[in-house]
Amino acid sequence: MVYVCGAKVYPVGRHYDKSVVDMALEVSGPLVRECGEPEAIVFATYLSPFQEDFDNHAQLFAEYLGTDAEVYTVASGDGSGGAAISLGEKLVKAGYKRVLVVGSDKTNDFHSKHAVEQLTTLIAPYERYYGTTYSSVHALAARLYMKRFNLSREELSQWAVVMHSNAIDVPHAQLRFPVKIEKVCSSNVISEPLRLLDAHPFSDGAAAVMLTSESSPVELRTASASSKLTVANRDLTFMDSTYKAMKKLGVDGVDAVEVHDAFSIAGLIALESLGLAERGKAIELLNERPKEINPSGGLKARGHPIGATGVYQVAEGFSAITEGLGRLGKVSSFLTHSTNLMGASTYLTYLKEV
Amino acid sequence: MDISPARIWREKPFSYRLEVLECPKCKRRYVGNVEECPKCGAKLERKRLPRKGRVIAWTKVVQVPEFAEDFAPLYIGLIELEDGSRVVAKLVDVVEPSDGMEVEAVLRRVRVDGQTGLIEYALCFRPIL
Numbered sequence: 001m002v003y004v005c006g007a008k009v010y011p012v013g014r015h016y017d018k019s020v021v022d023m024a025l026e027v028s029g030p031l032v033r034e035c036g037e038p039e040a041i042v043f044a045t046y047l048s049p050f051q052e053d054f055d056n057h058a059q060l061f062a063e064y065l066g067t068d069a070e071v072y073t074v075a076s077g078d079g080s081g082g083a084a085i086s087l088g089e090k091l092v093k094a095g096y097k098r099v100l101v102v103g104s105d106k107t108n109d110f111h112s113k114h115a116v117e118q119l120t121t122l123i124a125p126y127e128r129y130y131g132t133t134y135s136s137v138h139a140l141a142a143r144l145y146m147k148r149f150n151l152s153r154e155e156l157s158q159w160a161v162v163m164h165s166n167a168i169d170v171p172h173a174q175l176r177f178p179v180k181i182e183k184v185c186s187s188n189v190i191s192e193p194l195r196l197l198d199a200h201p202f203s204d205g206a207a208a209v210m211l212t213s214e215s216s217p218v219e220l221r222t223a224s225a226s227s228k229l230t231v232a233n234r235d236l237t238f239m240d241s242t243y244k245a246m247k248k249l250g251v252d253g254v255d256a257v258e259v260h261d262a263f264s265i266a267g268l269i270a271l272e273s274l275g276l277a278e279r280g281k282a283i284e285l286l287n288e289r290p291k292e293i294n295p296s297g298g299l300k301a302r303g304h305p306i307g308a309t310g311v312y313q314v315a316e317g318f319s320a321i322t323e324g325l326g327r328l329g330k331v332s333s334f335l336t337h338s339t340n341l342m343g344a345s346t347y348l349t350y351l352k353e354v
Numbered sequence: 355m356d357i358s359p360a361r362i363w364r365e366k367p368f369s370y371r372l373e374v375l376e377c378p379k380c381k382r383r384y385v386g387n388v389e390e391c392p393k394c395g396a397k398l399e400r401k402r403l404p405r406k407g408r409v410i411a412w413t414k415v416v417q418v419p420e421f422a423e424d425f426a427p428l429y430i431g432l433i434e435l436e437d438g439s440r441v442v443a444k445l446v447d448v449v450e451p452s453d454g455m456e457v458e459a460v461l462r463r464v465r466v467d468g469q470t471g472l473i474e475y476a477l478c479f480r481p482i483l
């Protein structure tokens with residue numbers, strides 16, 4: 001059995017004064033003092049090598065943490081955080097007593113056009129060289145989904161409305177203000193039909209979770225799967241890897257879920273791929289259970305420090321079960337969904353009160 | 355690779371002033387910007403390292419990174435400062451360094467961004483005459 005001993009998050013936002021290692025230390029120092037020394041560290045990051053011109057963060061982090069634990073860096077695109085949790089779980093299952101999983105990443109050291117360019121490194125080479133962006137992949141998905149399921153621009157905007165409203169009561173969230181449908185519909189276009197308020201903000205942040213084999217109030221289980229990276233080879237209105245991972249997880253019914261909504265459309269598709277809503281009907285689920293879907297505000301409003309996001313989700317699930325999270329309050333089960341480029345890979349984590 | 359203005363700015367305390375963070379309790383040192391000692395939780399204090407020291411070991415770098423081609427060859431030294439702490443830094447204004455050579459810190463240009471023209475400065479060490 002794998003348990004979560006504790007979790008810490010750094011406020012998501014713009015932190016020019018903090019390096020990726022600084023933020024990772026801010027959350028991990030107190031966590032190690034609370035839970036004990038880890039035997040291994042799994043460090044998730046993706047954009048930081050481009051942002052900081054340095055690519056050995058985990059090692060410097062371990063030096064400053066003053067530990068002799070084994071150190072590993074895990075990268076799986078924007079799903080790096082989920083991948084790190086998944087590997088951390090396997091290390092505990094393999095016999096380690098404590099494994100520290102930390103996600104830390106940056107997007108704000110340069111003007112946002114740099115982050116836009118750096119994020120194109122997620123996309124397969126033959127699809128990328130035209131200037132295909134992270135947003136444009138989601139935009140193609142939105143085109144197909146909206147046409148196939150007859151979803152209006154106004155309906156799609158509801159995603160941002162709910163996410164912003166959920167984030168208001170979450171202290172570490174980046175965008176803690178309400179937005180109205182009209183504002184979403186009239187925000188600047190970033191890649192048609194997606195607009196600024198459909199998109200994740202540019203975020204810096206770090207989150208840490210201590211996994212342990214010692215009995216603790218929250219139990220953790222992961223399931224992961226991969227599908228296709230190449231955009232041309234997928235059904236963009238569905239995340240196959242998410243569907244497959246959910247089958248492996250074998251859980252039906254959760255109290256709340258954090259899905260990987262880098263853009264509004266990805267949130268809807270994720271809910272359907274998880275089997276929580278019928279295809280084309282995620283918007284109805286969102287309207288029925290707004291507080292239970294991305295109670296943190298999701299990537300959309302809590303923010304999206306790329307390689308760290310999946311670790312944030314698990315830290316939030318831990319909070320939701322142990323003390324309550326934002327408008328959701330306290331629950332006894334929680335599912336997190338982290339993906340690499342809109343479902344090329346999916347890393348699911350299921351948290352349950354013991 | 356682009357030089358990050360944010361990174362240069364946050365690294366200034368060390369690269370311009372040899373300022374480190376020191377834990378008053380466990381004496382661990384950090385270069386960066388954290389509030390509490392990650393090890394023991396005590397509030398960290400800023401401390402400036404001495405600007406003088408001596409060369410412990412040095413190397414002449416002939417095969418240099420592209421951005422440093424204008425400065426080639428580079429002399430990189432391991433320097434022991436007056437309080438016993440050590441730093442790795444570039445040796446400047448020197449024809450041929452030697453072990454035990456007395457040096458002092460001096461701010462120099464270390465890198466120029468080809469695209470933006472942004473210049474990165476850092477403390478280097480020169481012989482004390």
Ligand SMILES: [Zn+2]
Pocket residue numbers: 377378379380381382391392393394395396
């Ligand atoms: Zn200390």
